[in-house]
Amino acid sequence: MNTAESTETARPHHWGPRGTAAATFAGRLTFDNVSLSFGPIPAVRNVSFDLKPGEIVCLLGPSGCGKTTLLRIAAGIERPESGRVLIDDQEMAGNGRFVPPEKRNIGLMFQDFALFPHLSIIDNVAFGLRGLKRADAVKEARLALKRVGLADYEHEYPHRLSGGEQQRVALARAIVPRPQVMLMDEPFSGLDQRLRDSVRAETLALLKETRATAMLVTHDPIEALGLADRILLMRRGRLIQAGTPAEIYGRPADAEAARFFCDMNELTGRVRGGLAETPVGTFPAPGCADGEAVLVMLRPQAFALGPSGLGPEGFVLSSRFIGDASALTVVFKGVEAPLAVRMPAALAPQQGVSTAFTVDPAQALVFTADGSNPI
Secondary structure, three states: OOOOOEOOOOOOOOEOOOOOEOOOOOOOEEEEEEEEEEOOEEEEEEEEEEEOOOOEEEEEOOOOOOHHHHHHHHHOOOOOOEEEEEEOOEEEEEOOEEOOHHHOOEEEEEOOOOOOOOOOHHHHHHHHHOOOOHHHHHHHHHHHHHHOOOHHHOOOOHHHOOHHHHHHHHHHHHHOOOOOEEEEEOOOOOOOHHHHHHHHHHHHHHHHHHOOEEEEEEOOHHHHHHHOOEEEEEEOOEEEEEEOHHHHHHOOOEHHHHHHHOOOEEEEEEEEOOEEEEOOEEEEOOOOOOOOEEEEEEOHHHEEEOOOOOOOEEEEEEEEEOOOEEEEEEEEOOOOOOEEEEEEHHHOOOOOOEEEEEEOHHHEEEEEOOOEOOO
């Protein structure tokens, strides 16, 4: 099976005025209590989730957390030990049933693109359309190449294209047969930052226009926040949290989840009257008992310059210009380690200055002393 093609024999379909496919028959992908181990090592443990038709979901987590294993289970490359996998409520795996990858009507796309070096670009894209007559397959492939901006490259070969261009060819090949579900494993990790941003935007636009259901694996929280309708956060084979980007960033499940999305300043505090008291301010601590020791986490962007005498005073150890922003290291009285502060470059104080700061409570997270969520 080619790793960047649909796994169903394609049918002819109509394309929209901009060269995009007409509405894909988007599928619902369901995992029901799925587990899989490799020898004594549990790779995925009791994972359940449901992808709605047309939804773009990112499986997010560090290397080795089980996210690629989940994608391979969805594709049929791996067979779960227990639990069920369903597409449109039809069992693909579970209860003694196992549907092979080529029968699942899914599209697969991996980070190495997996283009055939001996085939021209047009033949690479048409490869997933083997059920069509040659003329029809070429016509569909040309329309797909036009949509990804590579209409003039159909007679070239993969080695003549840049990494970004190869990625777009792989995307065209994966989407042209109109799979019910698109599965993408770190598809942008091999690109440099400039290309990554542009190709990512093109991919998101194409997925939205075709209304494909998509599950994308990534270890990059910024990528997940920018692409996903919903994020599934994985850790050590388990699903830790699921939610929209705003939900999962604003209300992380625990301190470890918060650290994954942002470098955090961490302070100890004590709860008094529902507020966590720290040397740099007090912050709401719902669910915490009076007198309880807590962990207070502050994002670097929580800080701003304040009027003299009306906020905690800090001494700027360093101030580095990093484009639109400046990264500061600031020492505050009563705090053991310097804190990281980020603010607009035009407003940032210089190194060696003492100044007052304010802290936005909305950028503060309060957890129990062991890092769990008190609510």
